[in-house]
Structure formats: C-alpha cells, structure tokens
Amino acid sequence: MAADSPAAAYAAQICTHLASIFSTPTSTRPPLTVLIEEIAAAHRRAGKIFVYGVGREGLMMKALCMRLFHLGLSAHCVFDMTTPPISSADLLIASAGPGGFSTVDAICGVARSTGARVVVLTAQPDSESEALKLATVVAQIPAQTMADDRKGDGERALLPMGSVYEGALFVVFEMVVYELMEVLGRSPDEIRARHTNLE
Numbered sequence: 001m002a003a004d005s006p007a008a009a010y011a012a013q014i015c016t017h018l019a020s021i022f023s024t025p026t027s028t029r030p031p032l033t034v035l036i037e038e039i040a041a042a043h044r045r046a047g048k049i050f051v052y053g054v055g056r057e058g059l060m061m062k063a064l065c066m067r068l069f070h071l072g073l074s075a076h077c078v079f080d081m082t083t084p085p086i087s088s089a090d091l092l093i094a095s096a097g098p099g100g101f102s103t104v105d106a107i108c109g110v111a112r113s114t115g116a117r118v119v120v121l122t123a124q125p126d127s128e129s130e131a132l133k134l135a136t137v138v139a140q141i142p143a144q145t146m147a148d149d150r151k152g153d154g155e156r157a158l159l160p161m162g163s164v165y166e167g168a169l170f171v172v173f174e175m176v177v178y179e180l181m182e183v184l185g186r187s188p189d190e191i192r193a194r195h196t197n198l199e
Helices: 007-021 031-044 055-070 102-113 130-134 163-184 188-193
Strands: 049-052 075-077 091-095 117-122 137-140
Touching: 007 163, 031 091, 031 117, 031 137, 031 163, 049 055, 049 102, 055 075, 055 091, 055 163, 091 102, 102 117, 102 130, 117 130
Parallel strands: 049 075, 049 091, 091 117, 117 137
Antiparallel strands: none
16 A cells, blocks of 8 residues: 555544444433443343344444354344244344335334334434334443434535444444443354354
8 A cells, every 4th residue: 555545534524433432421321331231131041133224324234143142142134034022022133324214113113013122223312213212221322323414514524424424333332342241251263163164
C-alpha cells in the first residue's frame, strides 16, 4: 500500500467514532450488560436464542448467531430453513436501529405471544414502534442510523446512513462473545472445534 494512502487515516477515524459510541450516556442499561445477562439466563434455563434484524443490521445479527453457536448455545437466525419454533424458555434478540421496522415489530409480537423474552437493540429507545413496546428489555446503542443521518451540515460522511450503528453492533457483539467465554467457561479450542469444515 502506498505511503500516502488514506486507509490508515480512514481506519483511525472510523475506530475513534465507533469507540466514542460506548462512552456516550444512554437512557437504558448498557447493551453489553443486557446481552450477557439475557443470553446467560437463556442458557441456564435450556432456552434457545433467536436473532433478527433487517439489511446490514441483519448481517450483524447473523454474525452474532454464528458466534453463539460456536459458544455451544442453541442459536438460530429467524427465517433460516432450519429455525425451530420459539417458546417460553427462549430469547429473541432483535435489532431496530432507527426505532422500528414492520417485520421486527411482527416477529417481536410472535415471540412475546409465546412467552419468550425479547431484547430489542436500538439507537432510538423513545420511538413509538411496536417492537419497543413489546420488548422485555430495550438496550440503546446511541449511534447514527437512517433515522437521524441528515442532521449534519451536508458534508459527506465517512460512515453514511446506518453504518455507525451497524459497526457498533459488530463491536458490542465481539465484546459479548469475549465476556460469555468467561461466563460459560468456554476455551478458545472448544470454540474453534465448532467451526465448520465445509468451506
């Protein structure tokens, strides 16, 4: 890579921006704490864990699901062909960065109707969305989404639309996995052994 490449400067700006999200005050309990507690509790009651999000948020949720599986948990992405039914012992973790999406609202409704616990991650905890009303617990990630990406001075953002929120999801999920390794007593070798060999 050329010495004058802007990649290092871009990376530094992005990482600094994402790090600042986790020192911003929130109106809810921290997402790291909420997720560790809820996932560990679901495991203790032999519950399954389901994840759901749309678009790029959905990709981050799938990344979390993969790591939960590597940790030895019964983890499933909503809409996968092998997703089992949800029940009262289970946990749904849904993301609605801008506050709400019609599919997130509907899936949270189904989960709550079975008695399952529902965690909704969002940047907009004061939204009037159905998902937030249905949630057992709401955890705020105070990052820019498409609900508020046009409040700047019109200058081109390095992280447009919902990229800040989506990046923050990835970071918080990596922290969750790191902490859960200790909570669940999982070793790196044990986790690695669950990685697919069909690649």
